[in-house]
Amino acid sequence: MDPVGSSSRRAPAVGRGTKMRAAVLAAAVTELTSTGYAALTVDGVARRAGVHKTTIYRNWEDSDGLVADALVSHFSADIPIPDTGAVESDLRALARSLVATMTTPAGRALLATVLSDAVRVPRLAEVKHALFVDRFRRAEPVVARAVERGELPADTDPAELLKALAAPIYFRLVFTGEQVGEATADGAVRLALAAAHARVFRAA
Template identity: 60%
Template sequence: MNAEHARPVGRGAKVRAAVHAATLAELAEKGYATLTVDGVAQRAGVHKTTVYRRWKDRESLVVDALAGHVAADIPIPDTGTFETDLRALARALVRMMTAASARALLAAVFSDAARLSEVAEVRRQIFDDRLRRAEPVVTRAVSRGELPAGTDAAEVIRSLAAPVYLRLLMTVEPVDEAVADQAVRVTLAAARAGAFSPTGLSAPGPLVVHG
């Protein structure tokens, strides 16, 4: 289907969402070097003149498509205990990152488009935003006395997310709830032991002597 004769998808927010999705899909499939406004327009079902009215070139289009995902809403659990909060957060991360849209986003931010300084900055913003939004899970646990004082919330969330991203980006292994639950067990044990607190040690417990 020719891009100039694509069926319109609507105006305003609907057009922007369709073009953003098409841009990420094109990046994931073809890379930045061969991405064209014509290709994006055809995939989005809009005329290329519609794209050019909103974005002056492909660079601004790519940056805007990526930046549009920075503020994506992430539900933050508040179940009353750190363990169940952590499990809910890990499973939500797996569901989110295995969705087609998230896979396209990851492929895009780690594609050859990352050579653009603007894209590299958006990638940093995306991951910083994810950490910031999840930190209340840790700070609440500290206030309840479940974790040592001074526990670094960002480091806890990094520990939780690392196995998921490792499998998605490096080893290309399946990612499911079992992976999420294993990440929870490791992160939970480390956090309770004070691995993420300034001293690296939790408060001393009772001495156990084994005969």
């Protein structure tokens, strides 16, 4: 990575332990958003977090490990799971939440990182896989409840339905660069539900 950090002034000191770790991880996400993965440096993160770079090296082996932990910390926070009593409104809430998350500066930085050469770094490749798998796993109860209510076929595979829900959103974010918003999310819900009712997502 480029040895030049992007932040020229050190933030106020943050102490040690949990508070220090939280400050460093938050600074890493902010630095990643500002500079991109290739230009991110431990020096830059340290200045932004208000710690000495040796503090970071005592807790993280290298900048790749720091970025990996920062992404996990930022994006693995509890995801609100809607329970409106109807599958369409539940899926709409999930899809709109995904759009809202991935169109923030941090969300776009995550996409840029996992789609860049950084994905060749084993630790970051593992993080990419874990983040997306975890997001789908947490949302599966939405589909399970819909099956129990008789709104979806009994053999619906929750993971496959949720992937189909997310696919149109990620396609526009990653490949076409189109603007995404609530209309994109709502369209993805209609497509996913139509396919589910056609039993496209039958569990193996």
